[in-house]
Amino acid sequence: MTRPAIPFIDLATQQKRIRAKVDAAVARVLDHGQYILGPEVAQLEAEMAAFSGVKHAIACSNGTDALTLCLMARGVGPGDVVLCPSFTFASTAEVVAQLGATPFFVDIEEGSFNLSPASLRAALDHAREIGMKVVGLISVDLFGQPADYDSLEPIVEEAGIWLLCDAAQGYGGVYKNRKVGTIGDFTTTSFFPAKPLGCYGDGGAIYTNDDDTAALLRSLLFHGKGSDRYDNVRIGMNGRLDTIQAAILIEKLALFPEEIVSRNAVADRYENGLSNVLTTPRIAEGSTSVWAQYCVRAPGKNRGAILAKLAEAGVPTAVYYPKPLHQQTAYRDFPTAPNGLPMSEEVAQDIFALPMHPYLDASTQDYIIDQVAEAVRAA
Numbered sequence: 485m486t487r488p489a490i491p492f493i494d495l496a497t498q499q500k501r502i503r504a505k506v507d508a509a510v511a512r513v514l515d516h517g518q519y520i521l522g523p524e525v526a527q528l529e530a531e532m533a534a535f536s537g538v539k540h541a542i543a544c545s546n547g548t549d550a551l552t553l554c555l556m557a558r559g560v561g562p563g564d565v566v567l568c569p570s571f572t573f574a575s576t577a578e579v580v581a582q583l584g585a586t587p588f589f590v591d592i593e594e595g596s597f598n599l600s601p602a603s604l605r606a607a608l609d610h611a612r613e614i615g616m617k618v619v620g621l622i623s624v625d626l627f628g629q630p631a632d633y634d635s636l637e638p639i640v641e642e643a644g645i646w647l648l649c650d651a652a653q654g655y656g657g658v659y660k661n662r663k664v665g666t667i668g669d670f671t672t673t674s675f676f677p678a679k680p681l682g683c684y685g686d687g688g689a690i691y692t693n694d695d696d697t698a699a700l701l702r703s704l705l706f707h708g709k710g711s712d713r714y715d716n717v718r719i720g721m722n723g724r725l726d727t728i729q730a731a732i733l734i735e736k737l738a739l740f741p742e743e744i745v746s747r748n749a750v751a752d753r754y755e756n757g758l759s760n761v762l763t764t765p766r767i768a769e770g771s772t773s774v775w776a777q778y779c780v781r782a783p784g785k786n787r788g789a790i791l792a793k794l795a796e797a798g799v800p801t802a803v804y805y806p807k808p809l810h811q812q813t814a815y816r817d818f819p820t821a822p823n824g825l826p827m828s829e830e831v832a833q834d835i836f837a838l839p840m841h842p843y844l845d846a847s848t849q850d851y852i853i854d855q856v857a858e859a860v861r862a863a
């Protein structure tokens with residue numbers, strides 16, 4: 485039996501649904517010619533703010549710049565220490581180091597792959613003991629699930645530091661009736677094409693309920709502009725989102741709520757089919773994940789053999805992340821939580837991701853489930 489190639493993420497089916505609308509939207513931008521900060525950017529920002537129930541949505545160039553802009557808004561620089569997980573995409577720590585500050589790596593929890601409150605507490609105590617100036621925490625909503633904010637927030641509050649939520653993978657999620665985007669001092673996301681809400685290029689956004697922070701971010705992403713673009717009141721950067729990408733995102737945002745439901749149906753089917761075969765992801769009571777990735781673990785099994793067998797069967801997989809940041813060449817000299825990062829190191833050994841997107845049909849998914857079960861049994 486030959487079956488069509490299974491995509492790991494299927495952007496083509498979504499594009500078929502909206503192609504005519506996207507073509508028309510791009511044509512409108514070409515007609516009005518306002519390629520930079522055209523009306524679609526403001527429209528997208530208003531729609532995202534309404535979608536998330538947040539006062540300010542600020543579109544920007546990408547998810548990495550979104551993080552950088554937030555750090556710049558808090559004046560982060562040399563001598564400052566910012567806590568963050570090690571088991572994440574490099575951007576989370578890169579932005580801290582890029583500004584001359586020090587990322588301080590904290591461990592994750594077993595079930596959620598998100599920040600461990602116990603490790604965070606230990607890291608803060610240790611930093612205080614040795615006189616480090618901790619200014620903030622970047623939490624990550626890894627693989628689409630919001631971090632454990634009920635546990636993180638009191639720690640952040642007691643320490644008197646800011647909280648930046650890196651929701652590059654988690655935008656659209658909900659944490660106990662609080663929408664992602666409304667949590668922390670600010671939240672960032674990425675519209676990289678493969679993210680749950682992606683554009684057709686680079687893009688990102690920042691969400692905040694604070695008026696002053698929003699105004700500061702808008703200045704920073706436009707070269708530190710003051711009353712107009714040739715009045716520079718601070719050092720900023722070029723961090724704008726293109727109008728064409730905003731026009732595309734307006735069409736994609738319209739599909740997003742329905743796609744989140746479909747992603748969760750796919751996750752449920754995996755859970756039913758695989759929970760007695762390997763370790764499936766745990767979503768906290770009251771939380772909704774947007775399933776940027778569906779990551780499973782096969783502890784004690786040969787991951788390489790499993791992935792090779794799946795590749796043979798035409799089931800694409802990926803490993804997020806094969807090496808935590810504190811073990812990477814560029815990051816290994818930065819400080820880590822005093823008890824080490826055992827969970828980050830353990831998870832990196834046996835985690836892998838299965839195809840996940842809103843258009844995965846049941847029969848293809850059942851084939852994937854059967855192949856995964858067989859590969860795990862054989863490994």
Ligand SMILES: *Cc1c(COP(=O)(O)O)cnc(C)c1O
Binds near residue numbers: 546572650673676
């Ligand atoms: C993708 C990602 C980013 C960076 O987003 P870009 O738009 O690619 O710059 C940052 N943090 C996390 C956790 C990500 O997954």
